[in-house]
Amino acid sequence: MTDQTQSVPQSRLSPTRLVGVLAFLVAVFVLVPAFIALTGRWDFYYTLTSVALLSVAAAGVWLTFYIGRINIGQGAYALTGGYVSAILITQYGVSFWLTLPLAGIFCAAVSVLIGLPILRLRGVYFAMVTLVLTEVARLTALALPVTNGAKGITSIPLPGELSILGLTIIPDFATLANPKLAFYLMAAVLMAVTYLVLWRIVNSRLGHLCRSLQQNEELSASIGVNTAMLRVLAYAISSFFGGLAGAIFVAISQSIYPSSFVVQDSVNFMLYCFLGGLGYVFGPMLGTLLLYFGWDLLSVAKQYQLLIYSGALIALMLVLPNGVLSLFDRKGGRK
């Protein structure tokens, strides 16, 4: 027995990794605000906030990919989360900060009910059912009285003050001189926490079990993994992220309509994961950034925007089937 034990992932936070994480945090929380303050491009805040939130939802989709399921239904949970937050704020006067976890938990609970039957499906069958989910969510929002139909819910107040024992932790957004910056910071913090959680899941035993599920469900069951439970658990975590992102989107736009998240959004979440790389925890984050900005930049191409965009996507998938992050993967293996 020699020193092979070192390959056990005891703690993967090596110095280089730590530097990477610090650089990332500095870039997100210091460099970006400094850059925007210098150039005066305040509109970037909205774009970057969207990227951060979309990448939170995409992180959820990525986790369902990690158990071997193609999830094209995240839009349904983003919409549900948004409505839960909007209804709680406008009709019950609940604080926005409390509705955030509630929206996530509600979505997770719904996804358990939906997931129990549909997670038995595999491959394209599961994908097809999830594709329908977004449409079901939209039609439900149109039909239910509590969601106010096609008129949606508007004039939702900005997030209020969050204080614990009289100590103000987050000030009332309405009193801020620059709520855009506040939203950006909130979304960025959420994104950082989400990916920390995701990274931890993937590198703990839970992640190893998810991988075993992805690669062979029957074998996974025969080594004693409760596959049905694990699938539902991963799907619930995924939907939790979706609901969370949806709730913050609603707070930013201060309104929600049944068409706030449509099938196109669900498809995009999946594309972000594909583009970034399904084998990399931070793939969906990079994928979201590239695709979202890429789409914006291509607007100079006017009517050819979609043509170039989709052409580039096809080319990328042909050249880099394992995602953009595989470019940096010198070892040629995973992670």
Add this chain to the structure above:
Amino acid sequence: MTAILQVKNVTKRYGGLTANNDISFDVAPQEILSVIGPNGAGKSTLFKQIAGFVTPTTGEVIYKGAKISGLPPHKVARMGVVRTFQETTIFKSMTVRENVIVSHHLRSKASLLGFFFGSSQAKADEVEFGKSADDIIDFLGLQAIRNELASNLPQGHLRALGMAIGLATQPEIILLDEPFAGMNHDETMRMVALVRRLRDERGLTVLLVEHDMPAVMKISDRIVCINFGEKIAEGTPSEIQANPRVIEAYLGSEDAAIGM
């Protein structure tokens, strides 16, 4: 003998097709028992029912006095009855060692939340799994390919890896699905020796489904022969070889020779 596993009147029907009809036999502790039969005789269906992948239409499987038929596979595995698969069934994009480590799942004492937050129990588990995985890898002689990706392995190693995955769950009964399929004579003999060691050194009870008659005759303590879903014979290798119904079943089918 007191049986460790009892198959009692197991019948499985798929619509009008009867895959298994009223099959019964007992398995003694630390016995090597082979289930043989022509293609389509219902051997795999029987195995799936023992391992919990398929629920019998009627009849039951009793393990140490408790009924296990109808339980989901992960519960059956938890009780100590584990099925290994044919060579393609492994975790392809993990290394050999990762394959074996992840298969220790049943032995983890920490909760999933504990693993998430890295509790001390979780860390202790990981260390223990690593040690045990190395033991199993050494036992099966896979040291040289320990850190090789499973998808890069040749067939013989895959078979051994499948066995390593099964062993990692610490079963009392291991079900081997065609462990000798596609192997040449030397490889088969090595595998026969290995299966014997599972029993002799690790104290396992071994059930196997196999087509390779010379190997079956060599390795088995007892043999159960199935044809058209029914048990037609049960006994020691020499009894089976002399059984007229077995000979008829094999001569009656195209591809098989009983091979003696």
